[in-house]
Amino acid sequence: MNNHYNVRKLYLIRFFASLIPAYVIERLFWESxxxxxxxxxxxxxxxAATVVLLEVPTGILADRWGRKQMLLLSASLYAAELLILVYAHAFWHFALAIVLAGISRSAGSGAENALLYDGMLAAGRAEDFEKILGRLNALDLVAAILAALSGGLLAGKFELELHYWLSVASALTVIGLTATLAEVRVRAEDDDDEGSQRNPLDYLRASASFFKTHADVRSVVFTGMVIGSSISFLYEFWQIYLARLAVPVAYFGLFSAVIMLLGLPGNLLAHRLLLRYGARPPLLAATLLASAGFLFAAFVHHPCSLAAMLLTSLAAGIAEPIATGYLHRRIESSMRATIDSFQSLGLNAVLAASSFGFGLASAHFDVFGGYGFVGALCAAYGFGICAPIVIKRIRCKVYHIEG
Structure with missing residues (x-):
């Protein structure tokens, strides 16, 4: 009962958390x-630094204190971030809002997936985790598309500040919905009080030991990190890219909607790709798709390059449910939020490291150079690390069949 209740609530929470008209004009607003x-x-x-520092501590808190409480904290900080941005006029204002955003992301990232997976495990539906997660991501994108389209229309008629006030209203709705979630706990028979007896160092040791002894999980999860960090640059800087191509701001909402629309097929079909091909081949394909999209956008400064950029959104839609599901099927409930937080920590560590390269390339070659750097990074990882692993596994399967 609690599982079905939480899934419905999580659908609504994801919807309103993404119904943020401010995102479609965010970079223009910040530039102004x-x-x-x-x-x-x-x-x-x-x-990224805030998330790296707090991701694991908040994951531990979620496992010890409760996933619902951390989601409620995340939603509250999210609303505070948007409210600060309404009045932001100096760099430190924006920096403060971003710190709150980092804390909010850290508090919610591991907790949401842990609450969802444990709820499905308790209901005997753990095999549908990737399917439900894909649907959550798809609903996330639908709400973001509606916000982008409405935000683009509003941008031509009203001051950009209005977008942030409407976004604050959505964030307050998320707080109210999160307060209605039911906490779910799943314990093994020999794990009655283990979670309450562990101290933070125990969580860290257990998490480090898990990743050390599971090379297959490291490989899959790190591929998801590379794609996830790369797609962040698309979402953060596409507005400036369009502005450099002299695309009218009236079309920004439409382009944003199309970007997110291309994320739907991957999220909805990820579980089918996983069943048919396993985890690694779809992740390799997603990495190479992202690389092709970024490199084309970097070197072809023409509106046709916008079509190539859409490939990166398709790639992200495929990767996220597969990598997350692969991880959660191999961890115990009492450590679920903590180990999931390690995944997010790694993603943001990769994002922080690549941000230096993106910033330097953008300083010399504008946003085009930044996208070229990201495309080269994805290509190097795809051809240098991910592809050999996939080829080796395919060969092993062929030899096994022939033998």
């Missing part, structure tokens, strides 16, 4: 308040 590309890159580094 004096924020340059390099300054925005600095806030990205601040965000």
């Amino acid at each position: 308040r004096g924020m340059t590309i390099q300054m925005v890159t600095h806030t990205e580094i601040i965000f």
Whole structure:
């Protein structure tokens, strides 16, 4: 009962959490308040550093204190972040908002997946985790598309500040919905009080031991990190890219909607690809798709390059449910949020490291150079690390069949 109740609530929470009209004009709004590309890159580094520092501690808190409580904290900080941005006029205002955003992301990332998976495990539906997660992501995108389309229309008629006030209203709705979630716990028979007796160092040791002894999980999860960090640059800087191509702002909402629409097929079909091909081949394909999209956008400064950029959104839609599901099927409930937080920590560590390269390339070659750097990074990982692993596994399967 609690599982079905939580799934319905999580659908609504994801919807309103993404119904944020401010995102479609975010970079233009920030630029109008004096924020340059390099300054925005600095806030990205601040965000990633905040998440890296707090991701694991908040995951531990979620496992010890409760997943619902951490989701409620996350929603409250999310609303505070948007409210600060309404009045932001200096770099430190934006930096403060980004710190709150980082804490909010850390508090919610591991907790949501842990609450969902444990609820499905308790209901005997754990095999449908990737399917439900894909649907959550798809609903997330539908709400973001509606926000983008409405935000684009509003941008031509009203001040950009209105977008943030409407976004604050959505964030407050998320707080109210999160308060109605039911906490779910799943314990093994020999694990009655283990979670309450562990101290933070025990969680860290157990998590480190898990990743050390599961090379297959490391490989799959790190591929998801590379794709996830790369797609962040598309979502954060496409507005500036369109502006450089002299695309009218009236079309920004439409383009944003199409980007997110291309994420739907991957999220909805990820579980089918997983069943048919396993985890690694779809992840390799997603990595190479992202690389092709970014490199084309970097070197072809023409509106036709926008079509290539859409490939990166398709790639992200495929990767996220597969990598997350692969991880959660191999961890115990009492450590679920903590180990999931390690995944997010790694993603943001990769994002922080690549942000330096993106910033330097953008400083010399504008946003085009930044996208070229990201495309080269994806290509190097895809051809240098991911592809050999996939080829080796295919060969092993062929030899096994022939034998």
